[in-house]
Structures are given as C-alpha cells and as structure tokens.
Amino acid sequence: MQFVDYVKINVKAGDGGRGCVSFRREKYVPRGGPDGGDGGRGGHIIFKATDKLNTLLDLRYRREYKAERGQHGMGKKMHGKNGKDLNIAVPVGTIIKDADSGEILRDLDRKEAETVIAKGGRGGLGNAHFATSTRQAPRFAQQGEEGDTRELILELKLLADAGLIGMPNAGKSTLLSVISSARPKIADYPFTTLAPVLGVVKLGNYRSIVVADIPGLIEGAHKGSGLGFQFLRHIERTSVLLHLVDISDDGTGNPVVNFEKINNELELYSQKLVEKKQIVIGTKLDIAVSKKRLNKLAQYCKSKSIDFFPVSAMTQRGIKRVLSYLSVEVEARKTLGENI
Numbered sequence: 207m208q209f210v211d212y213v214k215i216n217v218k219a220g221d222g223g224r225g226c227v228s229f230r231r232e233k234y235v236p237r238g239g240p241d242g243g244d245g246g247r248g249g250h251i252i253f254k255a256t257d258k259l260n261t262l263l264d265l266r267y268r269r270e271y272k273a274e275r276g277q278h279g280m281g282k283k284m285h286g287k288n289g290k291d292l293n294i295a296v297p298v299g300t301i302i303k304d305a306d307s308g309e310i311l312r313d314l315d316r317k318e319a320e321t322v323i324a325k326g327g328r329g330g331l332g333n334a335h336f337a338t339s340t341r342q343a344p345r346f347a348q349q350g351e352e353g354d355t356r357e358l359i360l361e362l363k364l365l366a367d368a369g370l371i372g373m374p375n376a377g378k379s380t381l382l383s384v385i386s387s388a389r390p391k392i393a394d395y396p397f398t399t400l401a402p403v404l405g406v407v408k409l410g411n412y413r414s415i416v417v418a419d420i421p422g423l424i425e426g427a428h429k430g431s432g433l434g435f436q437f438l439r440h441i442e443r444t445s446v447l448l449h450l451v452d453i454s455d456d457g458t459g460n461p462v463v464n465f466e467k468i469n470n471e472l473e474l475y476s477q478k479l480v481e482k483k484q485i486v487i488g489t490k491l492d493i494a495v496s497k498k499r500l501n502k503l504a505q506y507c508k509s510k511s512i513d514f515f516p517v518s519a520m521t522q523r524g525i526k527r528v529l530s531y532l533s534v535e536v537e538a539r540k541t542l543g544e545n546i
C-alpha cells in the first residue's frame with residue numbers, strides 16, 4: 207500500500223535572446239565593421255530536493271512555471287544577460303515524470319539533489335560572428351532558440367506523520383476534513399469502501415504534515431479481520447497518534463473505557479504502537495454541555511500524564527492548540543532524526 211501525492215504542472219524554460227545586427231559607428235572610422243552582440247541564454251527550470259518540505263502541497267496552487275527569457279544582444283558586441291533560472295523546491299523523494307510518455311525523468315532521492323528539467327534556449331549569435339572577407343557587412347543575426355516546454359507529473363510517496371485513531375463515530379473523518387488542505391491519492395490499495403484517508407495539514411512557514419485517518423481500527427483489527435491490519439503497518443512509522451474520544455453528551459459508553467478498548471486493540475497488534483506517543487483529543491466539545499464525560503476523561507488523562515485537548519470540529523474551538531502541538535512535536539522528531 208502506498209500513499210502518493212500527485213501534481214501535474216507545465217514548465218517552460220526561457221527563450222534565448224536574439225543576436226543583434228549592429229555596425230560600429232565611431233568618429234573618424236567611416237565604415238565600422240559589424241559589432242552586434244549575442245543574445246543571452248534563457249533561464250532553466252531546475253528542481254531541487256529539500257528536506258524542509260514533505261508534501262507537494264505548495265505546487266498544487268500553481269500549474270504554470272516559466273523561467274525568464276534571455277536578453278537580446280546589443281551593439282558594441284554587448285552580450286544580452288542570461289535569463290534567471292527558476293528553482294523549484296520539492297520534497298526529497300519526489301519523482302519527476304514526463305506527463306505524455308509517463309517516463310521517469312528523475313528521482314530526487316537525496317537532499318540537495320537537483321536537476322535541470324527544462325533547458326533555456328541558447329541565445330542567438332550577433333552579426334559580429336558572420337563577417338568574412340567577402341561579406342564584410344552582414345545584415346543578419348541569429349534568433350534565440352526556444353526554451354524547452356514540458357508537461358510534468360510529480361509524485362511523492364507519503365508517510366503519515368500522525369495517525370488518527372478512535373472508536374467509530376469518534377469524529378476522525380470530520381476532524382481530518384477540517385484541518386487538512388488537500389487529499390493525496392492512494393495508490394495500490396485493494397479495498398474500495400473503507401480506504402484510508404490522508405490529509406495534508408498546513409502548519410504555516412511552508413511546512414505541512416501528513417495525517418492519516420485510520421477508519422478500520424475496530425476490535426478484531428489485529429486479527430486482520432478489519433481493514434485495520436494492513437493499515438496499522440503504515441502508522442507504525444508515524445511520530446504521534448491522535449486518539450479521538452467522543453466527550454459529548456450524545457456519546458456512547460464510558461469515554462475512559464472507549465479509550466482503553468482502542469489501546470488494547472493496538473497492543474494486540476503491536477507493542478511498538480502502544481508505546482508510541484499518544485495525545486487524547488476529546489471531540490464534539492460543542493455538544494458537551496453537561497461536561498460529565500469530558501471531566502471524566504480529563505481527569506483520567508491527568509492521572510496518566512497524557513496531554514488532553516478538547517475540541518470541536520464544528521466550531522473549530524481548540525483546533526489551533528492541536529495544530530501548534532503537532533507542529534512542535536513533528537519538528538522535534540525531525541531534528542531528533544537528523545542527530546542520530
């Protein structure tokens with residue numbers, strides 16, 4: 207099973223500048239020779255892998271990328287300036303494909319890996335190049351070449367940074383839809399009705415994280431009966447689990463029991479998962495009027511030193527706190543990873 211972030215874009219490298227037709231005109235030099243300069247090269251389109259990004263979210267908002275054209279050549283053999291290259295930052299692991307053929311052009315699998323994916327056009331030669339003994343005053347120069355144009359598909363295998371777990375109806379899908387800005391595609395997933403859902407959550411500063419909704423984590427998942435079994439494998443790599451518990455007056459069962467039930471399930475599946483960092487998110491705060499279930503769960507979390515965040519996806523109350531928590535937590539894990 208793979209999660210794949212996917213975007214299609216057009217890139218156009220800069221055209222080369224035209225060569226110049228010009229003749230030297232100086233006082234006391236009656237018939238100056240040709241002195242038209244060359245056109246500058248068009249800017250390249252360059253992709254560069256960075257570990258500061260981990261999704262393709264920022265590329266979704268723009269379909270066209272164009273690099274600057276080269277300046278035209280000028281008199282006195284002055285070369286036109288080259289067009290500025292356009293650097294596009296993508297996450298490490300981004301695969302660049304030609305959209306027409308599907309051919310893989312480049313796999314940016316290392317930090318700082320870079321590739322010129324569309325070349326800027328060469329600048330045209332100025333007429334100064336074309337003077338010969340028999341043709342002393344060439345009245346022509348070359349056009350610049352066109353920059354490459356390409357349609358590209360970018361693909362990135364995603365790993366979830368955080369997983370949402372909880373009983374059915376705890377509010378997982380709703381929360382994910384409220385916090386995420388995009389839904390990456392899921393490739394090669396055999397189930398159709400209960401497919402896991404990923405959301406890319408923007409945290410500001412161009413950072414984003416991937417949150418996975420784990421719909422099949424029900425009792426029995428560890429035996430492979432639910433969809434959970436396959437999916438749990440995926441969340442083994444997340445840095446934090448967000449455990450959602452319904453704290454509203456409409457909720458069923460004791461919230462503490464519900465919480466422990468899910469954790470038993472996790473434990474049966476893998477010890478590693480239970481030991482993973484968990485925070486508790488009490489959901490549907492807007493209809494937790496009596497606060498009975500809320501207080502019960504809050505007390506329990508306090509006694510176990512588990513961070514507790516009551517939220518309402520409906521009114522957005524408490525959501526910001528969760529996001530800033532995630533921002534710090536995921537960043538901390540990254541830094542830790544770098545030091546190992």
Ligand SMILES: Nc1nc2c(ncn2[C@@H]2O[C@H](COP(=O)(O)OP(=O)(O)O)[C@@H](O)[C@H]2O)c(=O)[nH]1
Binds near residue numbers: 376
């Ligand atoms: N009042 C209220 N209802 C909510 C909230 N979040 C979810 N719900 C409702 O709770 C039900 C179950 O939510 P859902 O996200 O599908 O739960 P899931 O099974 O964990 O994915 C749905 O009817 C939602 O509309 C909330 O913040 N406030």
Ligand SMILES: [Mg+2]
Binds near residue numbers: 378379380
């Ligand atoms: Mg759901």
